[in-house]
Amino acid sequence: MKDLLDSGIRSGLFYRSFFDQLGQAAFLLDRYGTVFTGNRACEQLLGFAPEDWAGTPFWLLAVTEEREMVKLQTQFAIEGNAKPFCTSLAHKDDYSVPVHIAFDTFFTDGAAVGYYAIVQQIGTNGKDSSGSEPCKSADLSSEGVFIYRAGKLHYANQVGVKLAGATHLNWLLQVPFLSLFHPHDLPMIEDMLLRVENGETVGPLEVELIRLDGKLLDAKISATNAVISGKPSCYVLIRDISERKRAQEFLQNSEKLALVGQLAAGIAHEIRNPLTSLKGFVQLMQKDGMRKPEYFSIMSSELARIELIVNELLVLAKPHAAAFEARNLSTLISHVVTLLETEAILRKVMIRVVFETEMPMIRCDENHLKQAFINFLKNGIEAMQGSGEIVIRLRCEDSRVIVRFEDNGMGIAPEQLTRLGEAFFTTKESGTGLGLLVSRRIIENHGGTLRLMSAPGQGTTVEVSLPVHG
Template sequence: MKDLLDSGIRSGLFYRSFFDQLGQAAFLLDRSGTVFTGNPACEELLGFAPEEWAGIPFWLLAVPEEREMVRLQTQFAMEGNPKPFCTSLAHNDDYSVPVHITFDTFFTEGAAVGYFAIVQEIRTNATDSSGNKACKFVDVSSEGVFIYRAGKLHYANQVGVKIAGATHLNKLLQVPFSMLFHPHELPMIEDMMLRVEKGEVVNPLEVELIRLDGILIDAEVCATNAIISGKSTCYVLIRDITERKRAQEFLQNSEKLALVGQLAAGIAHEIRNPLTSLKGFVQLMQKDGMRKPEYFTIMSSELARIELIVNELLVLAKPHAAAFEARDLSNLISHVVTLLETEAILRKVMIRVVFETEMPMIRCDENHLKQAFINFLKNGIEAMQGSGEIVIRLRCEDNRVVVRFEDNGMGIPPEQLTRLGEAFFTTKESGTGLGLMVSRRIIENHRGTLRLKSALGQGTTVEVSLPIHG
């Protein structure tokens, strides 16, 4: 990856036109957030020669009290959610430089190999009444920024005031900060704030926010701790993700309906088998009047199987809001296998489930997780040519459960593997590429991770890691 980054940035025209001629400071970061190189404007802005900052994490360029916030913003960018923000970087002559930073992704040969950090100086001498410039930095941020200290909200920028549904900052300061969150979200928010005050690094939370005007919105919340004027202070960043959530739900529901259509043939075949058995036993009983107990046992079993299949199909077809509850992962996997077992048999594919350790309960949205697992299993079945085997392995690792879908199909070339998950990119003759994209979103919404491994002629592995306590 470093070679790709190096070849991309050193390609003559790009290097001259972008790095040498750009008037603003432009840093290039690798995928770990480390500074790789920068243009001459970087030295003009901060007073450091390139060899002094090359090879160090980007957030270490910030003044000490801003570093954790910059680290969080860099992490957001690497996770595909870059947002412009304001902070203060350290100059070589021991003074701070207020700046506005924008991230973008750097591609070479079709692969994302690094990130741009475009840094623009904010020219202002304004300070608040306490002499603290922190408020001035957050005022021009495009995100809702809340400064929280000793259990009390002290400041919010205009974006934050708007997100909170207040008409003025003073009105927002008059209500407890906790009132902004839905009651069922408060335990998570309180736990996050306690951990941040202890200096821990916490992951962003997706929560429901109750604005002061009564409107309910979806929001992403993250926080970090900093020392400002000698006092421990929490920066709380809140993003309104209502529109993003609606778009995700629309995409998920569309993909659900597409899945139902794809499964229809297999479901019809699966139901026809027990119906044939039921019809045969009824005709036998009508013909000779025999009513043996074993007949009723078999008929009840077949009816139960039909009911299970129909219920599973209805669950996938019916759109609903996410509902996280404690669920048995073993049962969830069993239901998914039941749905696709017939299609696997028709394609001469054997599905084997291996529990490598005992499975704990996990907190999840069962229906959404089933949708993702069906996508992974169905992709594995369709990857087989003639016959094959799919092994689903489940195990616990520390405080997470790992589910691996391993097939021995043809595998995926490296140049295609890097693009999987992009909308409308697919290796199938008839496909949209949305299935994996939706599934990845579902796993990320469960605070999990998704990894794809493949080699030509050796098959593909999809590895899902989920937190036990969600």
């Protein structure tokens, strides 16, 4: 990583003209938030030479009481949710320097290889170098900031006041802080506050807020322990993600409908076979007037198969809100295989399901999880050239279920494998690259993880790990 970052910076004019000569202090961080270097303005600001910071986590540059908050903000930047904020960094001569920090991503050849933090001092006269008015860390934040201690809310910035649906801070301070959260999230919030009291940093967690005007709001909440005004406090960040969730649901539903369209040819063939049988038996009965019991048994079986396929297709295509319930994973996998086995047969691909251990129940949104599994299985089928086999292996390990989709297709080159999951990057001749992106998000929303393993000529394995229903 260091070599990649080093060569990426020093290969062009960026290092000389933008970074090194920048009037403001600028730190370059690797993908884990560790300082790679700093420009000359950093040394003027904090008194340390650039080599003094090399290999140091960025948040350790902050004064002790601000480190957890800076660590949280750095993590947000790494996750692609960078927000400007104010804090205090430690000078070499043992005094604090109030600063404003903004993160951005550093790209080389289109790939994110690190981050840079632009640091601007807030002057002792209460204004920064641009002459703007003074700011506190909380007041400048574009997120809702809440200071909570001793079972009571003590402060919220203007973003937080607006987020809560209050008209002014005094009104909000009269409301119990926990009443802002939906009852089904209260155990999680209470656990978070307890963990923060014990010195942990928690989050981000997805919650549902109940504003004071009664409106519901999707949000992400993170919290850390901080010393504020000399008192141990819980520093809470709340971000409105309603618009982002709506965009994600739109993307997910769009990909779902596209997936249904792609399945249509195989489904049509699958339904045509039993319809042909039914048509034949009806013609026999009309011609000869025969009413053999075995005819009705076969016809009933064929109709049941058509009904199963159509129902699965309708459930998959129909947009709906996420509903997590205990489900049998074995049954879920069987339904997925039912939808795709005809397409597999047409491509001369065999699908084999192997249960290595007994399967426990999992808590999931059945519709969304099916969508992800169909994507994995369909990708495996399409990776075959002429014929092949896909093995779906299921096993239970401690408190997690492992599902592996193993194909013996042509495999994926390492440089392509690292990019899989990026929007609009695909190894297919026709595709958007959104299928894997959506599927990964579905797995992560279930508290699971997704791992891709592949090599040219050796096939591809998609490994999904999901928590067992407690």
